[in-house]
Amino acid sequence: MGALLLTAALLWLHCAVSAAASLQDGPYVTRSADGGWVSQWIEDEDDGDSVRARQQPVKVGDVVSVAAVGALPSFDVQLRGDQENARDEIKVSSRMPLFVIADTHGEFDIAVQLLQRQRIIDDNLRWSFGKGQLAILGDVFDRGAHQTELLWLFYKLEAEAARAGGGVHLAIGNHEAMVLTGDERYLNPKYRRVAAALGQPAYAALWDEQSVLGRWLRTKAAVFRLGDYLCLHGGVSRELIDRGVSLAQINQAVRASLPGRSGVQPAAANPETEWVMGRSGPLWYRGYFPDAAREGGFKAAESADIDLIRDRFKVRGILVGHTVVPTITPLYDGRVVAVQVYPHRDKVTNAPVMEGLLIQRGKMFRARIDGSVELLPIALSR
Secondary structure (H helix, E strand, O other): OHHHHHHHHHHHHHHHHHOOOOOOEEEEEEEOOOOOEEEEEEEEOOOOOOEEEEEEEEOOOOEEEEOOEOOEOOEEEEOOOOOOOOOOEEOOOOOOOEEEEOOOOOOHHHHHHHHHHOOOEOOOOOEOOOOOEEEEOOOOOOOOOOHHHHHHHHHHHHHHHHHHOOEEEEEOOHHHHHHHOOOOOOOOHHHHHHHHHOOOOOHHHHHOOOEHHHHHHOOOEOEEEEOOEEEEOOOOOHHHHHHOOOHHHHHHHHHHHOOOOOOOOOOOOOHHHHHHOOOOOOOOOOOOOHHHHHHHOOOOOOHHHHHHHHHHHOOOEEEEOOOOOOOOEEEHHHOEEEOOOOOEEOOOOOOEEOEEEEEEOOEEEEEEOOOOEEEOOOOOOO
16 A cells, blocks of 8 residues: 555656646636626746736626646536535435546546546536436545646536436545645645736635635535445544534534635634544545555554444445555445545556446446446445
8 A cells, every 4th residue: 555655646746747847727716806706717828938817707607618638628617606515415316327436636637538438428528427426535636737627627517417417426535625724735836836827825815715616615525425325535434433423513524624715714623623624534534444544543444333334324335535546446345445546647558547436226336447347246235
């Protein structure tokens, strides 16, 4: 597991170096001085040595464009008004397929290729999964150079899926919490340049509650039950179960920990909120992975702990990201499934590498970026 984490760090370094040559980003839709909305883009100047900010006033219902990335097309997004907080429990028919990805980390082209090859979206980046459900288990931010495009894509797909009778569900991961609270340790260098070009003292200022995507992210849950499965980024620890907190209480604590307006920190956290956002909370816990638990000083989960979690939240299984695995990996006889196959390119072939988890008609499949699937030998009962 240590070697896998080192590989992820080297991949981030490669992405950071390759992103430094050019600058294109946006839109960032934020409040203007008159209380309206303004959309801002960053683009390279023709001389190749400087950048310029382009902006235009917008309102709810308007369409903003997200620029093409490589061979992938540009796409339009219709701005929506404020939304209610995401539900803690989402009831879906077991007949409807569920597709799960995690930790896209700004790797737009690789994540899009996986979604296209698995027919979640089409060639024009439009929803094509019908009444299916797409779950993204956090960590869209950091490391890679195209997190803005990914977040706008998920924002757009959320509306398209809803119109088709399906759903898109984004979990808050530790890197969402880090960026929203101003922790730039893993931020791709590109985004510091973006913040400076837009006259902001810190990148988090572009994601505060005075921005469309910042407001949208603050409605998301950290842990949610989707049909028969508990979905989250890190994991549910035995300590969390022993505290007796509900999904609603967990998600309320996570939202309360995020700052609102740029530079304005939330009210002083209470001990429960601090614990939820800590190492044994759902954003950071690695106790399902013995090597990672030992290296990180986490208390490893026992089989009985997993049964307690399933019973507490009335789920068949627990789906997690956060910890790198080489392939979609069942743990604890399939009661936990690790989904975080880090998106990268093979060192020898340069072929993209990423996987998703497909759950269809009660069966689980390892879904590969070439469009193939492989049945996982899991037969779970409640």
